[in-house]
Amino acid sequence: MNIVENTSARVVLKPGREKSIYNRHPWLFSGAVEKLDGRAKAGDVVPVYAAKGEFLGKGFWNPHSAIRVRLLTFQQETVDVQFFRARLQNALALRKMLIGTDTNAFRLVNSDGDLLSGLIVDQYDDTLVIQCTSSGMQLHKPMLIDLLKELCNPAQILERSEGNALRNEGLQPVIEWLLGGETPMVDIIENGLKFRVDVKGGQKTGFFLDQRGNRELTGKFAAGKSLLNCFSYSGAFSVYAAVNGATTTSVDISEPAIALAKENFKLNDLPAKSHDFLAANVFDYLR
Known part of the structure; x- marks a missing residue:
């Protein structure tokens, strides 16, 4: 499948x-756009020009969003399947360079940070959770899924496109399995520690991947001390503290989250008797 750029329109x-x-x-943003010459639908790849005619880049057009164009490139290059393959390969190579072998859960594609505006891909071992939060990524999703299968060989792919970003683009939420779906609970390794992740029903895409460094740092600070973990979710901060010898109390209003926290302690051979788990309203608990 090839992306055919809209050659009859320009911004x-x-x-x-x-x-x-x-x-x-x-x-x-909409306030920067003078006009759209020609016709284009939401998600089309269109070229962008300055008022004096200078070529500036190419990106996804969306007349329904305050972000009128999400730029994909600042170069005069063809935006096709090979373009997206190269971008995904670059993202993969960067993660392989930065992330150690003792971690198999991380953000594989970070939207604009990887020059793929509106595409987020989180990897949990052999499961990918994607978010397509721009009209362009939604329009070209079949092609993106094919590329992810080719480059990552995942066992499962789940789409969890939801939240304000989607509404701002004039898009509807999508939560569905695109590949597999037999294992919504996925076991991962982070800095050598084990965690069970609910990729379909959990918060965010199942785990707060951006807190990896903070969890490691907290574990070191808490060594030999006591830790109160409020809004603990699945207890990851508590696990890091516990393996460093801390006694922990994990509090979350969600009973499933507390149950998952207990599972994560078991996965890491941590004795539950040395730690407390409370399904309670944090504000009531602190009173």
């Missing part, structure tokens, strides 16, 4: 509004 900016692109900002 023209108001005078002086190209400065953000010179600074490599990937979003163009």
Whole structure:
């Protein structure tokens, strides 16, 4: 499947509004756009030009969003399947360089951070959880899924596109299995520790992947001390503290979250008798 760029349309900016692109900002807001020459539907790849005719880049057009264009490239290059394959390969290579072999759960694609505006991919061992939060990524989702299968060989792919970002794009929430689906509870390793993740029903995409460094740091600070973990979710901060010799109390209003926290302690051979788990309203508990 090839992406065919919309050659019959182009976006023209108001005078002086190209400065953000010179600074490599990937979003163009509605106030910067003078006009759309030609016709384009939401998600089409269109070229962007300055008022004086200078080519500035190419990106996803969306007339329904305050972000009129999400730029994919600042170069005069073809945006096709190979373009997206190369972007995904770059993202994969960067993670392999930065993340150790004792961790198999991380953000594989970070939207604009990887010049793939509106695409988020979280990897949990052999399960991928994706979010397509821009009209362009939704439109070209079949192609993206094929590329992820080719490059990552996952056992499962779950889409969890939801939240304000989707509404701002004029899109509807999507939560569905695109591949597999037999194992919504996935076991992962983070910094050598084991965790069970509910990729379909859990918070975010199942786990707060962005807190990996904070969890490790907290574990070191808590060594030999006592830790009160409020809004503990699945108890990951508590696990890090416990393996460093701390006694922990984990409090969360969600009973399933507390049950998952107990499972995570068992996965790491931590004796539950040395730790407390409470399904309670944190504010009531602190009173």
